[in-house]
Amino acid sequence: MRILALGDLLAPVSVDYLCRTLPSLRRELSLDFVAVNGENASFLGGIGPDPALRLLECGADVITGGNHTLQTRAIYPLLEENPRILRPINFPSEAPGYGSALIEVGAHRVLVLNAMGTAFMEPTLDSPYPYLEKALSRYEGQYSVSILDLHAEATGEKLALAHTFDGRIGAIYGTHTHIPTADEQILPRGTGYISDIGCTAPSGGIMGVRTDVICHRFRTKTPMPYKPAEGPVVAEGILLDMDEATNRCRSITRVKV
Numbered sequence: 649m650r651i652l653a654l655g656d657l658l659a660p661v662s663v664d665y666l667c668r669t670l671p672s673l674r675r676e677l678s679l680d681f682v683a684v685n686g687e688n689a690s691f692l693g694g695i696g697p698d699p700a701l702r703l704l705e706c707g708a709d710v711i712t713g714g715n716h717t718l719q720t721r722a723i724y725p726l727l728e729e730n731p732r733i734l735r736p737i738n739f740p741s742e743a744p745g746y747g748s749a750l751i752e753v754g755a756h757r758v759l760v761l762n763a764m765g766t767a768f769m770e771p772t773l774d775s776p777y778p779y780l781e782k783a784l785s786r787y788e789g790q791y792s793v794s795i796l797d798l799h800a801e802a803t804g805e806k807l808a809l810a811h812t813f814d815g816r817i818g819a820i821y822g823t824h825t826h827i828p829t830a831d832e833q834i835l836p837r838g839t840g841y842i843s844d845i846g847c848t849a850p851s852g853g854i855m856g857v858r859t860d861v862i863c864h865r866f867r868t869k870t871p872m873p874y875k876p877a878e879g880p881v882v883a884e885g886i887l888l889d890m891d892e893a894t895n896r897c898r899s900i901t902r903v904k905v
């Protein structure tokens with residue numbers, strides 16, 4: 649099974665870009681499944697129902713989330729109704745939505761998990777470990793392939809969690825920092841891993857945001873409204889080749905479109 653996972657989608661212009669390119673990308677890369685982290689589709693403010701539904705219509709199979717997802721209240725009903733739109737699994741049970749989903753892909757089912765780290769993250773959530781253990785027990789025997797979008801800041805935290813679940817979750821990839829790392833690997837028990845897959849955002853700025861805004865904020869410590877960078881959109885992510893018979897990762901490759 650060939651799975652494309654794309655990093656944090658930033659700003660409406662990136663949604664437009666993906667809606668234009670995903671159908672042809674699915675054909676060119678012979679993709680079976682596409683996961684997009686959409687927590688910033690409304691530009692650092694979560695994701696609204698319109699971009700979420702558009703992404704699902706144009707070729708995304710699942711939209712994962714992160715610390716910004718619940719900032720857009722309008723998405724709450726969809727988080728409850730549509731299993732293809734996730735928020736991190738370790739939000740309190742009172743929060744709307746779910747952090748796991750079983751999604752059919754031909755004769756197979758993919759278990760998609762979405763969790764948030766706790767180091768240097770706001771809001772500070774419970775440890776993701778018991779939530780992931782519970783989900784793996786709940787869905788045991790019901791899927792061929794499993795993937796986890798681990799939305800977190802610290803590479804050490806991501807690596808520790810990945811080694812803990814090595815061999816039990818087929819692929820674990822980091823999101824949130826917007827900067828891709830070069831540590832893609834297959835862990836000893838067969839889990840595909842990378843600390844961060846990057847972002848799907850306008851280029852020419854700093855992590856998708858206009859350079860002058862970020863520099864001003866760091867240099868003067870005074871506010872300036874965030875604005876998206878103005879270069880062409882670049883989509884960063886990974887291509888996973890997963891063995892449906894074993895839930896092991898055959899290969900993990902960084903992609904940039």
Ligand SMILES: [Fe+2]
Nearest residue numbers: 714715716824
């Ligand atoms: Fe984030």
